[in-house]
Amino acid sequence: MKNILHIISSPMGDRSHSIKLGRAIIKQLVLKHQKSKVIERNLLADNPPYLDSLHISAFFKNEKLSYSDAIIAEIKEADFIVLGAPMYNFGVHAALKAFIDQIVRFGHTISYQEDGTKIGLLKGKIVYLAITAGGNYKNSGFDPVNDYIVNYLNTILNYIGIDTIIPFIIEGTARPDFVVDYEPICSDIENAVQVN
Numbered sequence: 001m002k003n004i005l006h007i008i009s010s011p012m013g014d015r016s017h018s019i020k021l022g023r024a025i026i027k028q029l030v031l032k033h034q035k036s037k038v039i040e041r042n043l044l045a046d047n048p049p050y051l052d053s054l055h056i057s058a059f060f061k062n063e064k065l066s067y068s069d070a071i072i073a074e075i076k077e078a079d080f081i082v083l084g085a086p087m088y089n090f091g092v093h094a095a096l097k098a099f100i101d102q103i104v105r106f107g108h109t110i111s112y113q114e115d116g117t118k119i120g121l122l123k124g125k126i127v128y129l130a131i132t133a134g135g136n137y138k139n140s141g142f143d144p145v146n147d148y149i150v151n152y153l154n155t156i157l158n159y160i161g162i163d164t165i166i167p168f169i170i171e172g173t174a175r176p177d178f179v180v181d182y183e184p185i186c187s188d189i190e191n192a193v194q195v196n
């Protein structure tokens with residue numbers, strides 16, 4: 001049995017393209033791994049706490065931090081993570097940034113090796129990104145989806161040890177005539193190309 005964690009960072013509920021794309025990805029995963037357990041973590045419902053000075057000193061003292069502890073435990077349990085990341089002002093939603101700030105923790109998701117170099121502790125997981133953007137940037141010479149979202153998420157996920165990251169991207173959702181069929185985008189999930 002596989003554990004699938006769906007992280008939602010769109011405030012748009014049933015009208016969200018990244019949530020629907022995430023669910024289409026999960027449908028493919030469940031077809032391949034029947035009896036998988038799916039957990040949904042909605043960051044807009046959670047309102048992850050921003051890092052403040054108390055969090056930062058607690059991180060260093062390793063005191064109990066309940067939200068951070070809970071989401072790190074959930075991520076450690078997951079085999080597959082479907083991470084919804086709609087574009088807001090050329091970056092990720094603030095709730096997703098706050099969530100990321102709560103999962104990067106020494107002794108929990110990163111550590112030092114004997115030679116002093118850092119190592120990410122979350123191994124053996126696959127992250128599928130469900131990215132959406134209102135604009136259509138392909139062939140425009142300006143690529144904020146890859147430059148600011150894929151690169152950022154790839155960097156931070158690599159930092160905590162996750163090195164298999166597969167992006168699925170929908171652009172142009174703000175067009176008045178926009179329609180999309182989510183399932184074909186991720187139907188060949190086995191052969192989807194990972195970020196290098």
Ligand SMILES: Cc1cc2nc3c(=O)[nH]c(=O)nc-3n(C[C@H](O)[C@H](O)[C@H](O)COP(=O)(O)O)c2cc1C
Nearest residue numbers: 010012016017018086087088089090133134135173
């Ligand atoms: C406040 C706000 C800021 C946005 N900023 C951008 C942006 O910088 N670039 C872009 O292409 N689309 C932008 N969009 C459009 C969203 O990326 C688009 O609506 C996308 O479908 C959101 O994902 P969702 O459907 O899962 O909520 C913005 C939308 C809102 C409401």
